[in-house]
Amino acid sequence: MTLDSRSTKRRRVSDSPQTIVILPPGQSRKPAKGQEQFTRHADFWLDDGNLILIAGDTAFRLYQGLLTKSSAVFADMFATGSADATETFDGCPVVRLPDHPADLGDFLQCLMPCSEPRLYDGLPVSDFAELHAAIHLAHKYQCSHVETRVLSVLKRYYTPHFTDYVRYSTSKPHMLAPARSAAVAAVNIARLTETVSMLPFALYHVCALEGRMMDGYKRRDGSVEYLSTEDLRLCVGARNILAREMPSLVKTVFQKKPSPRCKTAERCAAALVDLRDDVELNSLGECNVLDSFEDIIETWAAEFELCMACKKEMLDREVTARRELWELLPDVFGMSIKSCGFTSTVE
Known part of the structure; x- marks a missing residue:
């Protein structure tokens, strides 16, 4: 199923539409015979709006002019009369959409924000x-x-x-x-x-x-x-290529020889051997060669009292090795660095 495979046409509930009842959020009652009940969207219900969209069990009251100005599809629907509503509510035409109501709400939030954004360190963030x-x-x-x-x-x-x-x-x-x-x-x-x-x-x-x-x-x-x-098929083939790069990556990053600047060579050498053996064991067959080892290095450095020189050189090797693999990524998937705009420099 592709992302754009769903129809944008209105769907009729029946040849004889029922009376529409739209309730505020949190309210519900058993609809009377001949009634069809929906709930107002908590944010996208504008009292002076002149168009009502219905998605699932949710109703959205919006400004038709803003929607048609922003969306070529809605503009065409209203310009050609294909969205002339046989259903109305409170004097507004009602247009039914096949979309999930939460999806429609997220789209409208990008189009005409009406709710408080989620913040991360004081800045808006989405999932x-x-x-x-x-x-x-x-x-x-x-x-x-x-x-x-x-x-x-x-x-x-x-x-x-x-x-x-x-x-x-x-x-x-x-x-x-x-x-x-x-x-x-x-x-x-x-x-x-x-x-x-x-x-x-x-x-x-x-x-x-x-x-x-x-x-x-x-x-x-x-x-x-x-x-x-x-x-x-592309991913299955690429996974094998990336998995073959993992042993070389581990050997490059987790060298067993202490730094020339190490002042605790005996202790660091033992720690480096243990660290290399552990990583090799746990990375067998893995293809996530770009995932950072920084947390592992920091944890082991603290646990085995690895000196700062050995730890720093290991962290530097880790970034360098991943950068080199980054340069290979487009080719692994049959593309060129130029066509993807790939860059590997570290500022």
């Missing part, structure tokens, strides 16, 4: 599900400025730039780091929007799912989004 929904509907309803804005956030995480990657966890992100499974949807978004720069890192995350890469990404409405056959 992947919200952005996935927003870009899905922005593309479907041809709302280009919302699509562009959401893509700019996604591209900061699924980035072509090594510097952005290594600093993401310590920066002030606009998106909370998503679960690995979100990479399946990220690949599909990149394909849908022709955003090639997202593909290598998103495909890498799919590879790290191992057997779960075929499970897909579960949407809010319960449907599951899968990779295309071509991308799945």
Whole structure:
């Protein structure tokens, strides 16, 4: 199932529509015969709005002019009369949409913010599900400025730039780091929007799912989004290539010889041997070669009293080794560094 496969046409409940009843949030009552009951959206119910959208069991009251100005699809619907409503509520035309109400709310929040944003270190931040929904509907309803804005956030995480990657966890992100499974949807978004720069890192995350890469990404409405056959085949082949790089990476980073500046060589040598053996054992068959070893190094350095010189050199080797692997990533997935805009420098 692709992201833009759902119809944008109105759906009729029946040939003889029932009377629409729209209740405030938190209220409910058994509808009378001939009534169809919905709940106002907590944020997107504007008392002076002149258009009502219904998605699932939720009603949204909005400004028709703002919606049609922002969305080519809605503009065409109203211009051609294809959205002339046979249903009305409180003098407003009612248009039924097939979208999940939470998805529609996330799209509208990007289009016309009406709720308080989630904050992280004082800055607005979204999660992947919200952005996935927003870009899905922005593309479907041809709302280009919302699509562009959401893509700019996604591209900061699924980035072509090594510097952005290594600093993401310590920066002030606009998106909370998503679960690995979100990479399946990220690949599909990149394909849908022709955003090639997202593909290598998103495909890498799919590879790290191992057997779960075929499970897909579960949407809010319960449907599951899968990779295309071509991308799945690409990830299976790339996973083997990346797994073969892991032993070399471990040997490069976790050298057993202490630093020339080490003043506790005997103690550090023993610690380095133990650390190397542990990492080699736990990385067998793994393909997540870009994942940082920094936490492991910091933990072992403290536990085994590894000197600062040995620890620093190990951390430096770790960044250098990952940067070199980063440069290989586009080629692993059959792309070029130039076509993806990949950069590997560390500022």
